[in-house]
Amino acid sequence: MVRSTHLTPPRCPTGTLDGVTVDTQSVPRRTAGVSLVGMTIDDYAQMARATAAYPAEATLLYPVLKLAGEAGEVAEKLGKLMRDEGWTPGTPLSNAQRDALALELGDVLWYVAAVAHDLGLPLDEVAARNVAKLADRHSRGVISGSGDTR
Helix, strand or coil: CCCCCCCCCCCCCCECCCEEEEECCCHHHHCCCCCCCCCCHHHHHHHCCCCCCCCCCHCCCCHHHHHHEEEEEEEEHHHHHHHCCCCCCCCCCCCCHHHHHHHHHHHHHHHHHHHHHHHHHCCHHHHHHHHHHHHHHHCCCCCCCCCCCC
């Protein structure tokens, strides 16, 4: 069963998508896309979910595989900025370079929202658990290091 007609996160026009108001006109020109002003992370997840399209039998597996690919595209984009545009670590990115990375990060966020949905977890709960985990590690002085249970 296919859930929608789009396989990747599309650009959304001004209007509503699955009950959430989308306003692309108020977004600054340098950051084309959807305005999230006044939206919660779960509003975003609901809006992103309306564009999901993968077979029911691929639930969880498909978005996890695609998440790994999109995260790789963020790294690939940064590598190309180094190779093709002379960007070096520690120097500021141009607005165009930041925007290019923001587009890739948006795709990562879309798949994170899809994985959370397939796990039955609200995205705000995932975020809250992560912040709580990091705050606990920070308070115990173990923010650095490795291991899930440090």
